[in-house]
Amino acid sequence: MRNVLPMTILIVYACSGAAALVAGEIYKWTDEHGNVHFGDRPPVDNAEEIRIRSNAPATAPPDNSDWRARQEKLLNAFEEERDLDAQAREKKRKQREQLARDCAAARKRLQEYTTARYLYEQDSAGKEMILSKEQRTRAEQELRDQITEHCK
Numbered sequence: 001m002r003n004v005l006p007m008t009i010l011i012v013y014a015c016s017g018a019a020a021l022v023a024g025e026i027y028k029w030t031d032e033h034g035n036v037h038f039g040d041r042p043p044v045d046n047a048e049e050i051r052i053r054s055n056a057p058a059t060a061p062p063d064n065s066d067w068r069a070r071q072e073k074l075l076n077a078f079e080e081e082r083d084l085d086a087q088a089r090e091k092k093r094k095q096r097e098q099l100a101r102d103c104a105a106a107r108k109r110l111q112e113y114t115t116a117r118y119l120y121e122q123d124s125a126g127k128e129m130i131l132s133k134e135q136r137t138r139a140e141q142e143l144r145d146q147i148t149e150h151c152k
Helices: 004-022 065-115 133-149
Strands: 026-030 036-039 047-049 121-124 126-129
Touching: 065 133
Parallel strands: none
Antiparallel strands: 026 036, 026 047, 121 126
16 A cells, blocks of 8 residues: 555656656648648758647645645545455355355255155154155255255
């Protein structure tokens, strides 16, 4: 984070220096075919020098503390946004992993349902009750529906 601020300042000063270079001498001339040309060096004697006003300030800006404070605030906001994005990506990744685990478990359970000789449920007293053929078919279909819906 601390390396970004000096680099940003360097870029701003370099751009303002480039604007001063652009404000150098510019020449305009017309060739023998009547085409008008512009350049930083006169190729012929009939070139006319053109003065270009620069938007760059003639003097140094008065006080950069307000600008620096705004820049620091903006950089902090960017960093916070990156952190929030990273947290959101991590949360989404964990959700995908959990979904994959749940899907694998459901598929395994379906495999067990289809290969088991019989299925049973426990009643409120803890006694095992073997499912009828219709109940077994319904349980298998419900599990298939869940897999279809949640395992994409």
